[in-house]
Amino acid sequence: MKNVVILISGRGSNMQSIVNAEIPNARIAAVLSNNPDAAGLAWAVERGIATAALNHKDFADRAAFDREMMRLIDGFAPDLVVLAGFMRILTPEFCAHYEGRCINIHPSLLPAFTGLHTHRRAIEEGCRVAGCTIHFVTAELDNGPIIAQGVVPILDGDTEEALAARVLSVEHVLFPQAVADFVSGSLHIEGKRVVKTAAADESQRVLA
Numbered sequence: 001m002k003n004v005v006i007l008i009s010g011r012g013s014n015m016q017s018i019v020n021a022e023i024p025n026a027r028i029a030a031v032l033s034n035n036p037d038a039a040g041l042a043w044a045v046e047r048g049i050a051t052a053a054l055n056h057k058d059f060a061d062r063a064a065f066d067r068e069m070m071r072l073i074d075g076f077a078p079d080l081v082v083l084a085g086f087m088r089i090l091t092p093e094f095c096a097h098y099e100g101r102c103i104n105i106h107p108s109l110l111p112a113f114t115g116l117h118t119h120r121r122a123i124e125e126g127c128r129v130a131g132c133t134i135h136f137v138t139a140e141l142d143n144g145p146i147i148a149q150g151v152v153p154i155l156d157g158d159t160e161e162a163l164a165a166r167v168l169s170v171e172h173v174l175f176p177q178a179v180a181d182f183v184s185g186s187l188h189i190e191g192k193r194v195v196k197t198a199a200a201d202e203s204q205r206v207l208a
Contacts, residue, residue, distance in 0.1 A: 002079040002183045003029040007069075007086035012040025013168065014084040014105055014175050019047065021176035026183045029076040032069070034088055050076070056088065066094040080182055083137065084175070092139040100189065102137040103182065105175055107167055109133060109149055114142035119163045123154060130154050130163055132171045134178040136189065145194045147187060150174045
């Protein structure tokens with residue numbers, strides 16, 4: 001059984017998709033947040049999952065917050081740390097501490113559109129497709145080895161909100177699968193490429 005700690009900042013819809021997937025050999029050890037008012041915490045409590053919050057505003061700097069968050073995470077002996085809408089830029093110390101066992105979901109087809117406002121930027125640039133990327137976390141923002149990507153079309157007249165909703169539906173499929181692949185031990189990093197030892201189900205890799 002692998003312990004999974006999930007970090008959120010808001011309602012945690014991706015966290016919910018992972019919990020609801022009931023992944024074999026995965027134990028959701030805790031759901032943690034930098035936002036004491038995150039709606040996802042109450043959802044987790046209702047399901048008997050341990051929760052805690054550290055308000056980043058209570059710390060002098062990013063490094064101090066990350067050190068305390070690491071202490072909190074490590075109390076749950078995680079095999080995997082999942083960033084599911086955790087809206088914090090992490091320090092190199094944090095990234096190094098969880099190297100190879102921390103994954104994030106980003107709402108673009110990396111390496112395009114790192115950072116914020118990804119859907120708006122994709123529409124403004126005239127892209128024909130958009131999507132999401134699940135990747136291992138490194139000190140370089142949104143640049144870790146890619147585990148999976150999901151693709152959706154950008155339709156004529158699309159709004160940022162409509163595109164975001166379409167991408168989110170794909171996220172809810174891909175993220176639990178990525179966690180399951182990690183827990184099963186089938187993911188291996190070779191340079192910047194993630195190799196899956198079991199036969200890949202391509203229908204779960206590219207969705208349009």
